[in-house]
Amino acid sequence: MDKINIHWKARALARYKKIALWYQKKMGNLAAEKFINGINDSVNLLSSNPYMGILEPELQTSKRIYRSFVEHKNHKIVYYIEKETIYIADIWPNSQNPNDISKRLK
Numbered sequence: 415m416d417k418i419n420i421h422w423k424a425r426a427l428a429r430y431k432k433i434a435l436w437y438q439k440k441m442g443n444l445a446a447e448k449f450i451n452g453i454n455d456s457v458n459l460l461s462s463n464p465y466m467g468i469l470e471p472e473l474q475t476s477k478r479i480y481r482s483f484v485e486h487k488n489h490k491i492v493y494y495i496e497k498e499t500i501y502i503a504d505i506w507p508n509s510q511n512p513n514d515i516s517k518r519l520k
Contacts, residue, residue: 417461419499456485
């Protein structure tokens, strides 16, 4: 399959930047770079394999079909696909209550 377009939703991009900044402040530049590279590599992989993420169980009642890809044990990429575009909806910290994801992505 050819790569499809990627579009970052504002909320996801803001969370991505916030987490990267947290890593930089708390754990240093190398940890922040590792986080950024891990997310970017995973998003690039998703662009070639958009259905590799699992259906997100906490969002099954949503009007969209959300999928998630665990990039690292600490967080996952939550996304949905429409036509030829993957929309990155959120970067979800796995330490948060999974029931709250539906509140965030209404």
